[in-house]
Amino acid sequence: MSSESYHEPIELLSERAKNLHRAIVSLKEELEAVDWYQQRAEASTDPELRAVLLHNKDEEVEHAMMTLEWLRRNDPVFAANIDTYLNSKGPIVDVEGHATEGGASASTKPARSSASLGIGSLKERK
Amino acid sequence: MDILKRERAPISSEAWEQIDDEARRVLRLHLAGRKVVDFSGPHGWDLGAVNTGRLKHMEAGPLPDVSHAIRDVLPLVEVRSKIVLPILELDYAGRGATDLDLDPVIATAERVARAEDAAIFHGFPPGNITGVIPASPHAPIDVTSTLEWPRAVSRAKEALRLAGVGGPYVLVLGPKAHGELSADSDDGYPLRRRIEGILGEGSLVWAPVLEEGAVLLSTRGGDYELTVGQDWSIGYASHDRTEVELYLTESFTFRILENKAAILLRRPA
Numbered sequence: 001m002s003s004e005s006y007h008e009p010i011e012l013l014s015e016r017a018k019n020l021h022r023a024i025v026s027l028k029e030e031l032e033a034v035d036w037y038q039q040r041a042e043a044s045t046d047p048e049l050r051a052v053l054l055h056n057k058d059e060e061v062e063h064a065m066m067t068l069e070w071l072r073r074n075d076p077v078f079a080a081n082i083d084t085y086l087n088s089k090g091p092i093v094d095v096e097g098h099a100t101e102g103g104a105s106a107s108t109k110p111a112r113s114s115a116s117l118g119i120g121s122l123k124e125r126k
Numbered sequence: 127m128d129i130l131k132r133e134r135a136p137i138s139s140e141a142w143e144q145i146d147d148e149a150r151r152v153l154r155l156h157l158a159g160r161k162v163v164d165f166s167g168p169h170g171w172d173l174g175a176v177n178t179g180r181l182k183h184m185e186a187g188p189l190p191d192v193s194h195a196i197r198d199v200l201p202l203v204e205v206r207s208k209i210v211l212p213i214l215e216l217d218y219a220g221r222g223a224t225d226l227d228l229d230p231v232i233a234t235a236e237r238v239a240r241a242e243d244a245a246i247f248h249g250f251p252p253g254n255i256t257g258v259i260p261a262s263p264h265a266p267i268d269v270t271s272t273l274e275w276p277r278a279v280s281r282a283k284e285a286l287r288l289a290g291v292g293g294p295y296v297l298v299l300g301p302k303a304h305g306e307l308s309a310d311s312d313d314g315y316p317l318r319r320r321i322e323g324i325l326g327e328g329s330l331v332w333a334p335v336l337e338e339g340a341v342l343l344s345t346r347g348g349d350y351e352l353t354v355g356q357d358w359s360i361g362y363a364s365h366d367r368t369e370v371e372l373y374l375t376e377s378f379t380f381r382i383l384e385n386k387a388a389i390l391l392r393r394p395a
Contacts, residue, residue, distance in 0.1 A: 116357035117150045121165035
């Protein structure tokens, strides 16, 4: 089994829910690894080992972003929020205010991804 | 406010939820192409075209000794179809009704699903979309009687294999073909089961747009790609004292990367 952390009986879960679960668990694991490598690199007293650990940390960041991109492509709520917050400018908490008021200012990226019905792919993986 | 302008509609959140749920249910049931082709997206309204990586070379440019070529792109097609609902009916949701009469939502969802599938299977030349069926180089296989279906499916599968197209394969069935396979049997053994014996369980997909018969198609991936900008969404158009006009919309295009991966099985009327 790819994960032992299902919270509901697996027979009640759709294929979409199971794939989202796999991606979310993978993202958590990658971010955890980033944190671990960061701490180990800082604590290391050997410069070469520190360089290796920082290199590894950067690779985990790449893995995390690839997984996040999959989530963006397959979940419209992730997509809408990524569109709102990523690459925005100014105080981050202000972005939420602008997004919910519907009044994007020049300091925020205009949201051009409207809330869809979230149909996405209906192809079953065999 | 975004392009859908939903917040301008005189519709409560309870009614919106029922409208969205009903549209989602019907689209998931009726959309057949998405059950068998690769999917890219949703990329949002910003995506205007898909890069094919190719060039259209001009015979002669405006200046001598300067060659011109134009990037070949597939523009996204925006489709939209209206839904008109009585405000009185929608207001019942605010009083606790969970069974609104949403027949106009169902009718529109069926119509737009048909539009997407027609582009995928038959093509949409104004949008530079070539369909799976016209692009297939294989000679169609005629199914002359109901009991011919299993033999025809075997022949179709063999044709794809000979063309170097591996499985898994899915049989996309129009209403008549689907009805025949579901209702009829060969010596008491359901035809549907015989086809699944050839192709594997879960290999039949119902597609209302395929009135000419059925298509056997490989779902191995990398052959057909549906690119969606804004995925199916419901927006607000206008309202008066009694009715509100909404619409279902999406932006998409479809391209074929390997045209040999599908074959038509023709069932004469």
